[in-house]
Amino acid sequence: MTFQYGIATFVGAFIFPFLIRLLWGKMCENWGNIGGWMAAGFIVGTAWTLNHGVSMIHQTGAWIDMAWAAGIGLFTASVVSGDKFGKGVPNYIVALLGGTLGGYILSCFL
Template sequence: MTLGFAISTFVGAFIFPFLISMCWGKMVEAWGAIGGWMAAGFIVGTTWALNHGVGFIYQSGALVDQAWAAGVGLLAGAIYSGASLKKSVPTILSSIVGGAIAAFVIAMSG
């Protein structure tokens, strides 16, 4: 991976959790559940287009690059802001189980 790919991958991976932490909650507060759906479409869709359409993220075969970026970025942001890592363990474990189930379903359908 070249330095340019490394920098663009870092930037692409940073944008996703940054937008989630800055916008998603505010959209839900302002518009309720429909705001969550709008956030999902706008934030995830726009970031996906930047990362995969424009090519910010250098992809070497992983299918979960944005999921890793969101998970690691939001966890790091929460820890940096003073949240407890211990309280996030059930969410992390649930995410791993959900990801494993999703990977299994995708593997079986193709």
């Protein structure tokens, strides 16, 4: 992987948890349950389109689902913002398991 691909991959992986942290809670607060559904479509759809449709993330054979980027990014953001490390570990583990399962399912037919 070249340096340029590495930077693009890092930025692409950063965008997804950043948008989740920035927008998802506010959309749910303002619009209730429908805001959560709108956030899911808008945030996940936009991040997926940038990363896979525009090919911002450069994949070299290994399939890693976007849940890994979300899990790692949100875990890091919560620790940096002052939350306790142990509080986020269960969510981090579930995100890694979900990302692994999603990646495996994709590898079965792609």
